[in-house]
Amino acid sequence: MIRDSQDVIVKTLSRLLVPFMVIYALYVIMHGHHSPGGGFQGGVILAAGFVLLVVSHGLEQTRKRLSEKAAGVLSSIGVFIYAGIGALCLILGGNYLDYGKLSKLLPVVPAEARSLGILGVEIGVALAVMAVMFTIFLVIFTVGEFQEDDRSEK
Amino acid sequence: MNDFFLILSVGMCVLVLFCLYRGTFGPGVLNRAAGISAIGTKTLIILLLMGVIYDRIDMFIDISIAYALLNFIGTVVLAKYIETTGEA
Amino acid sequence: MEVTLLLEATENAFRIMEKARAHALGVLDTAVQFTGEQTRFMEEKRWQVLFAGAQRRKTRFQNFVGTALILFAFWMLLSGHFDPFHLTLGAICCIITAYLFHDLLFANVRVGDMRVVALRFLCYIPWLIQQIVLSNLHVASVVLRRKMPINPQIITFKTKLETDISSITLANSITLTPGTITMDIRDGVYYVHALDQKVADDLNAGEMEDRVAHIFMEADHLYVEDVLDAARIYDALRV
């Protein structure tokens, strides 16, 4: 169903645009505590970059960079980071996601530790959201293809 | 100056309503897509005007960049889908 | 009588056998030569593969560094925080992104004449903006009249622009200039939807293609042909 797009214009423009889009998404993720945005929005833009790559360059080019298996692993890792930071705060004697307690592990004051903790949680959420959105898009877009892949593997 | 921007954004909202007519009743998918991408561009400008009015343009500009990106990707993906299925 | 016939026959047979031997020797010679060439060719090819691999690795590394630098400049434009923490974060993000997308930004680039291309491109932009303003006034004048003076038609023309950058520059310029939209590009043939007869004639003059070819230093070609009606093109596409 997905074949390599023969359209020169969309292909070239997305080739030039995708790296900048990914950098913008990472900016939205990393500056979540200064400006609007954060994990969820950044993850969605990141997934949109990969979606543009699928639409313009075809599935093979995208699989070289982020395969379906890697997307599955990344979604689990994202949830693990989020829950892990929360549970770490719980172990250190605070509430769930009580970032101030992280200053016992990191060599910084509690305010700084709170900022770092929020950053880590946002990275985790962004990874999970990106991987899940990408997987959903692939599943919808390649409706007829998965069965053929299964057959060839057997 | 703020009043000027406010009047301008209200006028822009009226234009969005007119585009929404094409987006809702336009015969066929393609006319709807054209109307909706026109709405996207106008929304971008309205967001920036809101930023100027509330004096927080450094915040609203990030939202409008994201909106522009998603509008472009939405149009391209819709075009690809229409082309693949072959029914307009 | 029969003896002479027999002798002739044997002579003929010998001659044929001689010829066959010569042929066989010739074939054998060529075979030997060919295998020799084959081995030499294989050897050369092995070296070529080695060199190409080294070359490719070097190009890839250069692409990686170039992409990372450009993206880091973009990050600094976006971020606005210049303390070491945010700069380090940006460097890590740029390295990850450049590792993932190093082959996208610099595909099909001709090295060496970038400065001239950039200069000519900058000179091209004011002309393009003037054309865009004209096009908007054209659309406004069409829309605001009571009876809209339009006569839409599809025109085709063939171009010989080679690189993809130049062809998208031409296509986007056509889309932005008065009364024309690029509908499709197939094998260098542009299908353009024009709003009326006059803009179609303007496009057929081929000024814009000359300008784009001049920017990207490609041979200037223009042969622009026949204004057709839509039905014939659709017939041709149906095949």
Added chain:
Amino acid sequence: MLVKDVICILFMLGSFFLFTTATLGLLRLPDFFTRLHATGKGDTLAALWSLAGLAVYHGFTLTSAKILFIAVFLFLAQPTATHAISRAAFRCKVQPWTLAKGGEK
């Protein structure tokens, strides 16, 4: 009234006029391709002008650099989106409106 305010107001009024004509074109023109003429060109230049007006109003900071980045992005992306969707229509064999068969559709 500063000079930059006057420049900004001029740019914004021009862009509003262009937005209005683009919307009128979207409503009035007879078929899909001709409507794309209105939106694809009108919205691009109108958005560029209002972004330029906002950048002038805001002065020379990092934020106006971001505004110029949006302008460059729109300048590249808007014609591409127009092309993509008109190409989809062309490949789906949507018959364009011509003067000869005026009334129908």
